[in-house]
Amino acid sequence: MCVIKLVATDMDGTLLNDKKELPKDFCSFAASHKDIKMVIASGRQYFNLIKTFPNNVEDFIFIADNGAVVFEKGKPLFIDSIDMDVVEELLKEIHKIEGVACVLCGAKSAYISTVDDIALKNIQMYYAKVKFEMKSIDQIEDDNILKIAVFLNKEAETKLYPAIAHLNNPDGRLSAVLSGDSWVDIMNRETNKGTALKKIMDIYGIKPEESMAFGDYHNDLEMIKVCKESYAMENAHDDIKAAAKYIAPSNNDEGVMKILLERIK
Known part of the structure; x- marks a missing residue:
């Protein structure tokens, strides 16, 4: 051994x-x-x-x-960062799913828009540097987005992942992975x-x-x-x-x- x-x-x-x-x-x-x-x-x-x-x-x-x-x-x-134009398109798609909260995970900070109390509690558990009330990705200055973390309370495997699993298309640039019972993470394919x-x-x-x-x-x-x-x-x-x-x-x-x-x- x-x-x-x-x-x-x-x-x-x-x-x-x-x-x-x-x-x-x-x-x-x-x-x-x-x-x-x-x-x-x-x-x-x-x-x-x-x-x-x-x-x-x-x-x-x-x-x-x-x-x-x-x-x-x-x-x-x-x-390893995600192109901002890809981030923008992803956000449009993700926000069509009822009840989700998104965290844009940057190298310098995480960024979120308005979220409910349950999502906020979970976000604060995993992110120490967070900028709130983000209205547009144009507000993100001098930072790289590494990952998009998507939260849906206790329904990541049953509801959230099935809605975005198509991102794992072998020809695509991204991958989606279950990272907990309430979280799916989206990153570059090889990340x-x-x-x-x-x-x-x-x-x-x-x-x-x-x-x-x-x-x-x-x-x-x-x-x-x-x-x-x-x-x-x-x-x-x-x-x-x-x-x-x-x-x-x-x-x-x-x-x-x-x-x-x-x-x-």
């Missing part, structure tokens, strides 16, 4: 428990294993992610917005956690068999496939369990931490 040189983990439903808490020993583990690249891979905004690790930012590489941007030591390694992770592995000369990944939902699928030592959480979607090599204990049972302590000394 190869020595593990990289560990990548999703946040919500994977590393964090349902109360959105980190395993108590996770940061100390990362700090004491400097020889391992520790990657936090999430659909969350970068500025939100670093709030979870206020004293340990330099111990991690951050894949944010589902792979559209990667930060290391506070600096972007790369950014995902797996593509971003592969770039990191190439930079540091790390092989798939030297890499470990943890995930629970569809936006973790490509990342799970990139790493030979892949784990789906016990609470993961069945599709992720089918793709992963192993099953880890649930997020509420600190499954990521248990596997790390078991596999890495």
